[in-house]
Amino acid sequence: MPPYITIENLSKVYQNGHVALNGVDLNIQEGELIALLGPNGAGKTTLISIICGLVRPSSGSVTVDGHDIIRDYQKTRKMIGLVPQELPIEPFESVIKTVNFSRGLFGKNPNPQYIDQLLSDLSLGDKKYSQIKSLSGGMKRRLLIAKALSHEPRILFLDEPTAGVDVNLRKETWDLIHRLKDSGVTIILTTHYIEEAEEMADRVAVINNGSIIVVERKTDLMQKMGKKQMFLELQEPMMQIPEELSGYNLYTQEDGRILVYNYETTKKRTGITTLLKDLSSMEIGFKDLKTEQSSLEDIFMDLVDERVEILKHAESKFATNG
Amino acid sequence: MNIPGIRAIFNHEMDRARRTIFQSLVSPVISTSLYFVVFGSAIGSRITEIDGVSYGSFIVPGLIMLTLMTQSVTYASFGIFFPRFTGTTYEILSAPISHLEIVIGYVGAAVTKSVIVGLVILATSGLFVDIYVAHVGWMLLFLLLTAFTFSLFGFLIGIWAENFERLQIIPLLVVTPLVFLGGSFYSVSMLPEFWQKVTYFNPVLYLVSGFRWSFYEISDVSVVISLSMIATFLVICIALTWWIFKTGYKLKE
Numbered sequence: 030m031p032p033y034i035t036i037e038n039l040s041k042v043y044q045n046g047h048v049a050l051n052g053v054d055l056n057i058q059e060g061e062l063i064a065l066l067g068p069n070g071a072g073k074t075t076l077i078s079i080i081c082g083l084v085r086p087s088s089g090s091v092t093v094d095g096h097d098i099i100r101d102y103q104k105t106r107k108m109i110g111l112v113p114q115e116l117p118i119e120p121f122e123s124v125i126k127t128v129n130f131s132r133g134l135f136g137k138n139p140n141p142q143y144i145d146q147l148l149s150d151l152s153l154g155d156k157k158y159s160q161i162k163s164l165s166g167g168m169k170r171r172l173l174i175a176k177a178l179s180h181e182p183r184i185l186f187l188d189e190p191t192a193g194v195d196v197n198l199r200k201e202t203w204d205l206i207h208r209l210k211d212s213g214v215t216i217i218l219t220t221h222y223i224e225e226a227e228e229m230a231d232r233v234a235v236i237n238n239g240s241i242i243v244v245e246r247k248t249d250l251m252q253k254m255g256k257k258q259m260f261l262e263l264q265e266p267m268m269q270i271p272e273e274l275s276g277y278n279l280y281t282q283e284d285g286r287i288l289v290y291n292y293e294t295t296k297k298r299t300g301i302t303t304l305l306k307d308l309s310s311m312e313i314g315f316k317d318l319k320t321e322q323s324s325l326e327d328i329f330m331d332l333v334d335e336r337v338e339i340l341k342h343a344e345s346k347f348a349t350n351g
Numbered sequence: 352m353n354i355p356g357i358r359a360i361f362n363h364e365m366d367r368a369r370r371t372i373f374q375s376l377v378s379p380v381i382s383t384s385l386y387f388v389v390f391g392s393a394i395g396s397r398i399t400e401i402d403g404v405s406y407g408s409f410i411v412p413g414l415i416m417l418t419l420m421t422q423s424v425t426y427a428s429f430g431i432f433f434p435r436f437t438g439t440t441y442e443i444l445s446a447p448i449s450h451l452e453i454v455i456g457y458v459g460a461a462v463t464k465s466v467i468v469g470l471v472i473l474a475t476s477g478l479f480v481d482i483y484v485a486h487v488g489w490m491l492l493f494l495l496l497t498a499f500t501f502s503l504f505g506f507l508i509g510i511w512a513e514n515f516e517r518l519q520i521i522p523l524l525v526v527t528p529l530v531f532l533g534g535s536f537y538s539v540s541m542l543p544e545f546w547q548k549v550t551y552f553n554p555v556l557y558l559v560s561g562f563r564w565s566f567y568e569i570s571d572v573s574v575v576i577s578l579s580m581i582a583t584f585l586v587i588c589i590a591l592t593w594w595i596f597k598t599g600y601k602l603k604e
Binding site: 106 | 439
């Protein structure tokens, strides 16, 4: 199946010289939920702003369902809904009017049944005639989602949907996004909360300094990059790792009371059995044992760190050469 | 053509006027009535006639023009400035709607509102003085062209303005003085010769003069010149609007 959204060599240099995107390539399949993960200022918002028509690309191209986003903007934009990061809404309008306005703007004739259903799906049914300024923050965010969905788009962009949102509302928003995905909408969300990507995404694209560092299925990424650690709570503190155990990737924590073993899940043999055998033959006893898998957060930090290391390396090279 | 899109913007703008009916309709009517009390009755009683028309009747076209121009600029500039101020332009810019369609929506609404206000003032004037319109067609044409030109001008101001102060500055410091000095309340021939010459550089003179001609068949300059002046100004505004959308000036990065 050809990709639904194709991003090719997309770059954006702002007028002040800031390089926001640097040769981004990305394919997105119909119906998938992809999370663009990256720290603030990584270029996530610029990327979706270009696809939605808010920012002009400096070079490169984007097609949506085979249509170029600039040449055929009237076709592509009809398919797209955008929920921005901030909460920009006219305060004095009513909920129903602003949602109908969005629908019209995107070229659709009125459809009161659809809009009523949409509002009640988003728990805004009883606020239909309320002024926007009377809504709570959470309702405003749902209203923005309603506006973005008012023209029945096939693709939804969510820019930081849960930034500055409390725990309950975040959970609610996640449920909502799951429901949208189940209805077949292709969803691209940006986030700097790793747990959000972990919770929802089919695929994760890690973006930093305007480049995509890695794009992987979430499960693959976690498996490939993920490390596992085993923690052994020792009966006697271990001052240093004995010579016999130097073959294992071991270190101690908490003044030698905890022995940590790093191993990789992708390997056929984890080495746990032999380690435990060796420990018992050396009569090293332990009270408790637990294992931990590194989260997407750790993986992300590793990736971004690695990137920083590479940059530092390049800089120092440049300094010595120059 | 994205007809639902144009309709959405147009209705949205008309709704704003409905919500602020006092500011939109009542306040221009009240201020016009005040003009009639002050200029028409107090001063007008000392000026008998200008070119065979009573002073009260003479100032009606000027008063309508004054309101038409300031309201067109205000409506259109506010219409596009407000979404920029609240940040809701993101929606318009990401919608499948062309620049032409956006302008038709905003400017169309501003023209409609200011023409309605203009006609209401015309009706209000009828309560104070005798009015007759010699050329109804020409009168409406001048009304529409002026409203259209100044609405486009207002749209440009709304895009240019960075804050509410700038939004007010042009209507207040440019449009109002030009209208007052453009022969709205007097005939240019009443001025000393030097000031008559200065007045001919004021574009508003041509609009007021042409508009007054459609009422009383008296004018300071010929109707053809009036029409060509307004056409020139219109073309300038269209060109500037086209340039703004082409470059994305202040709208897009």
